Amino acid sequence: MLDFGFDKIALIGAVALIVIGPEKLPRVARTVGTLLGKAQRYVADVKAEVNRSIELEELQKMKTQFETAARDVGQSVRQEVDSATQAFGQTWSDVTGDTSSSDATGALPHLSPEYRHPKKNWRLKRGATPLWFKQKSNVRRHTQSGAARVARFRPPHLNR
Structure with missing residues (x-):
């Protein structure tokens, strides 16, 4: 920018004092200071916006690089798992002598029974709780109507 030394600023001040006059000089100086401050803030905002856009572009590039790297790793892991599954299925069929246990995709034979949900009876479980524990933990043992509870x-x- 411009390089103003003390001597140049003093010369500008003296010329302004002569041209503008001593009555209007403080008001003009305040106005010039305000305008310079606004200009500096505007320049700082523009610089910050440019820096943010540059950083955003860099972050987007890094994001695409990470996504491609993650996709490549996922594909390689999937290929290794598929080849290991096929090898295990082939070994399993060789050991058991069963050719129908492994299908063309290399899926493993069904080794465990189907999952069955345990049919828990919560009433039975609640009835098995001792009365002293129910009384201690304030569990109601009998149902009461609202009017009976109020009474x-x-x-x-x-009471009447």
């Missing part, structure tokens, strides 16, 4: 917990001086 039960109503203070004695309010």
